[in-house]
Amino acid sequence: MGSTIIIPKGTKGRVVGQFNFVAENCAKNDFFYFVSLQLKIQRDDLNIVLKNIEIVYDKNRNGAVDTDEPVIAYKEVADATGVFLILDPQKSSFAGSEEHYFVIRADVDFAVDRVPGGASFRFIIESEDSFSFSDAGAAKPDGTAINFADFLVEPTENYFIVTRGDNDPVPPESPVATEVNKDIPVLQLRTKALDAANRIRRIRIGIPSDDYVTFGSGIRSVSIYLDLGGDGILDPMIEEERVPIEKIEEFDDEFDVTFESEGLANKLHYSEGQEIFLIVKAHFGLMRNDKAKIELNRGAVLLENTSKKVEGLPVFSKEFYIVDLEE
Numbered sequence: 001m002g003s004t005i006i007i008p009k010g011t012k013g014r015v016v017g018q019f020n021f022v023a024e025n026c027a028k029n030d031f032f033y034f035v036s037l038q039l040k041i042q043r044d045d046l047n048i049v050l051k052n053i054e055i056v057y058d059k060n061r062n063g064a065v066d067t068d069e070p071v072i073a074y075k076e077v078a079d080a081t082g083v084f085l086i087l088d089p090q091k092s093s094f095a096g097s098e099e100h101y102f103v104i105r106a107d108v109d110f111a112v113d114r115v116p117g118g119a120s121f122r123f124i125i126e127s128e129d130s131f132s133f134s135d136a137g138a139a140k141p142d143g144t145a146i147n148f149a150d151f152l153v154e155p156t157e158n159y160f161i162v163t164r165g166d167n168d169p170v171p172p173e174s175p176v177a178t179e180v181n182k183d184i185p186v187l188q189l190r191t192k193a194l195d196a197a198n199r200i201r202r203i204r205i206g207i208p209s210d211d212y213v214t215f216g217s218g219i220r221s222v223s224i225y226l227d228l229g230g231d232g233i234l235d236p237m238i239e240e241e242r243v244p245i246e247k248i249e250e251f252d253d254e255f256d257v258t259f260e261s262e263g264l265a266n267k268l269h270y271s272e273g274q275e276i277f278l279i280v281k282a283h284f285g286l287m288r289n290d291k292a293k294i295e296l297n298r299g300a301v302l303l304e305n306t307s308k309k310v311e312g313l314p315v316f317s318k319e320f321y322i323v324d325l326e327e
């Protein structure tokens, strides 16, 4: 993956991973029990504090916790190397006939005021033996179903943050051509100047590999907007969210597009400690079997005050595609 998500200390209930499984040979063919899960935690800084660790049943499979989704296991404090989660017996039975989705969330904090660079952590499910089930026959998750990102506790100084926002757009629920092949949000960025004022002079957006459509063919335009409040939504009634900071429709390079205008430098002007959310929109023109994804690679953001290093790149969007509705 190669992408690190930066989260400020004091963050509550942050989703840190997700997994799913299906009981292949559920003994009773009606339900089975999910008994426990051993999670491993790697911390690059011992001041990282992970608390209130929960498994939530992700009923609607969207990778986020929704209000009607139950906490099925809870542990207040992680130990030095991990956390052993035992399911609430009242909430541990699952239908054998379907696939089940879960998210893990935790409170993330730091034991001292000053957070240095490099305070990263990750949750890991080491193998299928990390799960225990009963009455499940061969219930097991497959490796591809486990998705845990790398996290970094946001440093308090010396850096400029560029990371994926918490309200990163999701591809249309029904990925048909009429929903995907228009000008839609594809990536939310959270940017923040820490201990010094700064300005973004340039943002370069690229295509991660030749598996994906390129600028000028599958992608007809790319634009960057301010997202006030960071809610992930562009309100057409608000001028700043309706009018892009910069929009590019003509491309010099298939794999790279550079945003570098006076408008950009004026809008992306940060006072000390200021946070600004951005949304990148793309106008897709995808054909069947096309996939689209954009990235900001390591050198993608150029600052005015270059004594501050950009932390958080690379950042990737989710993958966009259209399905074939002809049956």
Ligand SMILES: [Ca+2]
Residues within 6 Å of the ligand: 058, 059, 060, 061, 062, 063, 064, 065, 066, 069
């Ligand atoms: Ca959910």
Ligand SMILES: [Ca+2]
Residues within 6 Å of the ligand: 227, 228, 229, 230, 231, 232, 233, 234, 235, 241
């Ligand atoms: Ca907004």
